[in-house]
Every structure is written in structure tokens, then in C-alpha cells.
Amino acid sequence: MHPRSKAVVAVAAATVVVALVAVLVVRGVLWPNRLAAARYEVRGVDVSSYQGAVDWPRLAAQDVDFAYVKATEGSGFVDDTFETNLRGAQEAGVLVGAYHFFSFESPGRAQAEHVIATVPAQDGLLPVAVDVEHYGEFFDDPPDPETIRAELRVLVATLREHYGVDPVIYATQAAYSRYVAGDFRDSPLWIRAVYLPPRVSDGREWTFWQYSHRDRLDGYDGEESFIDMNVFRGDLADLRLLRPGG
Known part of the structure; x- marks a missing residue:
């Protein structure tokens, strides 16, 4: 075969391989972070109404140790599956907490x-x-960092006073750099990094890591076929110590 023909075949073969890998990633069959996340023994999910009705015993049986379930957003929205998910996770023996989607507005x-x-x-x-992340129009036009930090400080302080522990702060890496970095040191950090392991801009260690937003598990029937997967840095005893009273 002529050298040029060999090169053409090699390029074509590489293109097919790349396309196949891309399809498998899109379908959630392959995920770049799974190998890196596998070193952590405590694994969890986060869910909302998008996952529909959740069969918590079935989900828990798939090596799910903890869950965060969506409760609220902004100053008025309540996820309509919150109470059911909270109760279902508890009854299935899953360590569970609620999450709030922070509004810039x-x-x-x-x-x-x-x-x-x-x-x-x-x-x-x-x-x-x-949950602190950009959304909607704020991807292209992020709000002023100091204004958002000030409101976030009020939210965190009020939740700490009421619940007796500092809230966890979940953030994308972009939102962390803009609104969280260098502050909120007493709050456990939950970082979203779904393609590569986290690299936090101020060098802080994460407590939770959302390593995938396109996994598939059995046990839910909502409009969203994928589920977010997370790991905890530590063992189950360490995770229990985060709760009020340890």
C-alpha cells in the first residue's frame, strides 16, 4: 500500500475510534472520571424531580451510600419530590441531605x-x-462577584445558625472561582468536575466530588435518563460526622 494511502486509512480509523468513543460518552457508557473516582469508597447520588419516582432500596443496592435531594430554589420554589425522596432515602438506609439551588436574583x-x-x-x-452555579442568561453575563458573595454570606450564616452546622457549598469550578474561592472555609466543599478530576482554583481540598452527570442506574423513571454521581473524601464514619452532633 502506498504510504499516502496508509496515512489516509490510519486517519480514517482514528476518526472512527474517536467518533465511537464520543457516542459512548454521550450515552453514558464511558465516562472519563470513573477510574479516578473509583479510588474513593463512599459513593452517592444527587436527584431532583427530573429523576421522577425513585425506588430507593433498588438505588441503594447499587453501591449508593449517600444522596442529596433537591429541596428548594431561590426564595419560592420547592421541588415536588423533595419530601418523598427524603423519606424514601432514609427508609432505605441511605445517608441523605437536602440541597438548595442558589438564585442570583x-x-x-x-x-x-x-x-x-x-x-x-x-x-x-x-x-x-x-448549589452555586451559573444558569440561564448568567452564563454570558455573570453577576458582580462581591454582590453575590455578600448574599451568599448571609445565606450561609443564617443556615449555620438554624441547623447548627455549616452548610455544604456545591459549585462548578467557574462559579467557585468567581464567588466562593478564598471564602466560606468552614463549609465543606462539593465541587463539580465531570471531565477531569477537580483542580480547585485556591488549592482548597474538596469534601464531595461530582464526577459524572451522565451515569445510568436502575431505580428511577423520570424524564431525565441520567443521574449525577458523586464521591466523598473519607469513609462512612467520616461522612456521619458531618451531621449535627456527629
């Missing part, structure tokens, strides 16, 4: 009061998590 105090009105201060629950 609502005062921190109003958001905190909304969380407090929705999420019980219940023994055994993991600390409330606050």
Missing part, C-alpha cells in the same frame, strides 16, 4: 428563610447543601 436572607421553612432540622440529616 433573590436576597440571601429570603432564600435562607425559604430553606428553613422547607427542610427540617432533623437529627441524622447531612448538612444542607447550597
